Amino acid sequence: MDVLEPATEARKRAEEQWRRRRNLWILAGMVLLGLLGLGLWWLLIGRWWVVVNDAYVQGNIYPVTARVSGTIASIPAYDTMSVRRGQILVTLGAARALRQLRLAEAVADQARQNALALEQDIAASRAKELALAAQLASAKQNSWRLQAAARAGAAQDLNAVLAKNAVNRLRAELAAEAAHSKSLAARLGPDGVDHNPALRAAEESLALAHLNWSRHVIHAPVTGILAQQSVQPGQWVEPGQHLFSIVPLKQIWVDANIKETRLAKVRPGAEVTLHAAAYGNSVTYYGWVAGIGGGSGAIFAVLPPENASGNWIKFTQRVPVRIALDPTDLRRHPLRPGLTMTAQIAVDGPRHKGPVPAWFIRETEQPIATAVSTPARS
Template identity: 35%
Template sequence: MSQENNTTKPKKKSNALFAIIFSILVVAGIIYGVMAFLHAQKHEETDDAQISSDISPVIPHVSGYIKDVKVKDHQYVHKGDTLVILDDRDFQIALENAEAGLATAQSGVSIANAGIGVTASNIASSRTSIETVDAQIESAKVNLWRANSDFERYSNLIKDHTITQQQFEEAKATKELAEKQLGILQAQRNAAAKNVAAVASQKSVSSSQVSSAEAKIKQEQAAIDAAKLNLSYTVITASVDGQVGTVNLQPGQFVSAGQSLFEVVPNLKRWVVANFKETQMTKIRNGQDVEIHVDAYPDLDLKGKVSSISPATGAKMALLPPDNASGNFIKVVQRIPVRIDLVGVNDATLQMLSSGMSVDVDVLLTSAGNSAPAATPAAGTDTAGTAAK
């Protein structure tokens, strides 16, 4: 009997210890559950979040062969620093060709202007000739009038045989000669007038040539500007201060205009993009405070604020968005990208944060900005009329 009592006592003790431990675990579980529930009422968390930043691609404006690469992988650069130099010999020749074209166009303007001067001199000479002929015509008209008068008088005298037949014939010849001389002078004047018109037409042509030559000058000047611009593009510089990514370039390599060579990540521009489930978006608003934990730096806790919420899900923004009407439908909880701006972070910390680092975010739902967004009026609603009423 004594041996049986001794074996039952340890069992009772072990059962009691198990009950105590189990009770402690149950109480701890209840406390943890209550705390998690209370925390969930005021917070929304996700580990689907990354550090983001602007990424500035280095893209050449012109095609060409690489002459020299001035940067290495992950090098820090400043805005305006030379990154890559292209072979500029073809572009230098194009510039010289454009400059030669400009010189030719300028000489064309000089020749056209000289033609206008010669034409103006010819017009003045022709007008002087017309004036001279006009004076001669007036003198011829006087001579013709005198000859007509003499002929009429001699015609009357010949009837009375007061004058001889020879005198009458001389008066008649003088009259006919004056008529022919007047006709010749009038023909000369008409010819001179036509010459003035022709010379004036030539002046118009010369003026058109000047205008064309001046337009050619502008065209060649534009070609020079374009050639200089293309020549400047052979030196590729950094557009921002930042850190260079991986540089896979070698001298002699051919690159095309518009081809992305590598990237430069700005130094002091960082934010967080957190992808919350659509079921978590009920209370998330702009302006709410956020706690950020960086996986790479466990001891680094950052602060931020919700700055914007994407108008579409990540799936809709994808290169190939899903189309639920094209096959069997399986409902999947969608993710909404939320941008979170960092607050109170110094420059040294920003340089530690690489774009793409994983972070955990915790949004405080009770902080500023938790009010529901105002409803926007439907299309076609007369808000002004409603307010007036």
């Protein structure tokens, strides 16, 4: 028994050493396989693509605000509702605005009647000028005849003097009437009734009253999804107060935050392949780099870092890169702002030559034609 025990112990030690060597070889093989896989990934993908997990869906968010003060009469809309541009979202009580509109209409009508009356007065004044001019011509002939007769002794000097005074009186009346005609013409304006200053002022006041009245009905500025409802019926609102937000699902892009160590090879126009966590890898989006941010995210943070302080630690910064998406992919699989994405940016490949989407450069849109007709006059 004593002879067998050392042999058994030696065999156990040999088996244990063999298992250790085997485990070490397995571990070494796994490390080699990992390194080989990493090398293959770098050769096939890594050096041709920049893979970014820190990417999020972004989009334009249009605020819907009140432009006039008033009480909310009705809200024919709600959060998550799909709306089209021009659709009614909120209506305000407009009794006061309607009365102001009626008053402006009455003032405009009175101004037009006054302008028409001025036109008739001008016509009458000019007709009177013509009559006075005819009388003056006749008086001149009579005065000339009487003065000639007085010089020849055929008439009295008094009649000649009276005739001359009549000529002077008619000249004064004609000059006064001409001045009156010019005064009326100046009040009317050089371009007729439709361009009379008083009438134009009244019409502008009417247009402002109508604009103020029409703003009591609030329309959707764009087509999209409603969000962030902040009012209820019966609530008093002031100009500029937020009512809704609208997210147009066609105006979507992706912001990929790329490390500064991988940014050097990224160029505008580079092709991008993306996957959304909402759909998984079964749905692929295609796009291109529309632009690279003007600074790192830390620079534009609410509290930017103080690198001049004594306690300094270097962190790798990230720069936002805007990626435009293919509209066809967005129509098939809509995205919402805030969703997470994974992006692969081609660093050595063809460049996208087309322009950025038109809505990237946002301009003031044409005003929406009011859906409410002008109220009929009573």
